Amino acid sequence: MRTTTRHLTSFAIAGVITTAGAVHAAELPPSMIWTSYDVGSAGYAEASAIADAFGREYDTRVRIQPSGSAIGRLQPVLQGRADFGYLATETYFATEGTHDFASRRWGPQDLRVVAGRPSSFAMPTAADAGIREIADAAGKRIAYVAGNPSTSVKCDALLAAGGLSRDDVEVVMFPTYGAAMSSMAQNEADATCALTTTSQLYELEQSPRGIHWVGIPPEDEEAWARIRDVAPFFQPFAETVGAGISDENPVNTMAYKYPLIVTTANKGTTE
Template sequence: MLLRSILATTVLGLGTLTASAQDLPQTMIWTAYDVGSAGYAEASAIADAFGKEFGTKVRIQPSGTAIGRLQPVLQGRADYGFLATESFFVSEGDFDFATPEWGPQNLRAVAGRPASFAMVTAADAGIEEIADAKGKRAALVVGNPSVNLKCEAILAFGGLTTDDVEVVMFPTYAAAMSSMTKNEADFTCTTPTTSQLYELAESPRGIRWIPLDSENQEGWAALDGVLPIMSPFNEDIAAGLEEGENVQMAAYRYPVIATTADKSADEVYAFIKALDEAYDLYKDGTATMVRWDLAQAGLPPADVPFHEGAIRYLTEKGIWTEEAEAWNQQRIARLDAMIAAWEEFLPANEGLPAEEFAAKWKEKQGEVIASLDS
């Protein structure tokens, strides 16, 4: 009888594991940023947790380019992408995607960890609020619209544009982040744990984070007008911050886990359920992975609308709200309008030179957004 009881308990335990894992594929492919990036580290930690908890084998394809991360997902060669702001850009057909071969793509978010972003200055630059940046040297990065457009949005929060500052372009992200320590710039906009900022904090110039008041509705509306993917966030992990201090910043989603809109709702439901159930196994993988808690990672704003399979699970968990649903419907309407406009725009303009093509599409985008706002 004792042996029979032990066997029954073992079978029951195996049955529980199978019930949790049965809807996940045995193997999956994810894309992410290059090895060494936060996106790759977090995807790896989650993949390891999926293997331990559900027996699912995950292969991660790293890529240093937005196209390299997106193309396998859109072509069905990868299940999910651990992406950054390129997910918003491709939904609008912006920058690298303003070409006849690309245009707006119908992506959906599954979940996305809040990643803070703010204006940071040398403490001796005389900048205490965004408006004080007028006439100061701004460090931006050649060919990096993800950083540069977020900085434009933060300037807009304070009533400024890039025309109001002295833009200094640097060839790499690292060079831009080091520029304040070297007195080559007065401010930039970035994530708060960039390694070069710790050097700035210890340098004679010192460091200052410029807050974004969460109650400033006019400022947030101006920011959204430039880049509608960020929300207020109180950050307590940043270069130069003492223990117990925090700064009001903006948060976008990085990584945001995205897939195609037509991916099976049941598959996405199983994926986000697994992401939730394995949370305790990966939450300590990096200093910020605790923010994959779906109470934070499962709500908008995000770069693209949330997938219906994810919404089903988030609703069951009591996380999805009426406000979230209203946001999602508006975001779907914008994406659908962009795709419809592209289908009309492309045949009439695909023979144009690249710069003219992109400029005309930018005009069309403006018309689409204006029509939605009216």
């Protein structure tokens, strides 16, 4: 399973390297700073792999600056302290001035997406929590990340699929993405919302609690209508890669573009 995940990351690396190949290696800077999700996330692991490939291919050193919050990932890019952000849907929120970016200080922002690829998102649960459908999450402990609308809005959309909202569950707020993802193995939460390849979920799979993914059937039109009322950028996708997921045990997830490698509009084409 981990080998398959590495193959997916290799696909992303190839795409970014191909994009970079359009610019002659001599024109690339000797070093860059990228922001990403915090250590242990799938985004951090993938950004690190791409940074390593840039070093080997172009002799360009990429330093990854992790953050567990959406503003923490975007602020260094806006202030010129980072060259690119390895971002998720906070890109849309910042450009539209919504959610945490709905203030004159933070949005709307004039951003540009350099590269991106499809990814999947779903609800991992502790297998012993008894959550077999989204509606079963009522009254359960759901891990959210403070200051991170990118995951919070997606989690709201997943709850909406089962006719639920935050008022119907026990929201447990964690300071970082990594802490939220680790919470189920530590019995601090019963479920969360995440990429299927997040590293802490492999730990949950091997823990005494085990892992169970709650799928959303693509034919459930009412559930998908509720999802799109909250997050219209999602599409159904049958995922076969991730913790506790395989070709023999696929999960019906929500697909969207992640990661998005983002910079400001005033950055030159050779920077």
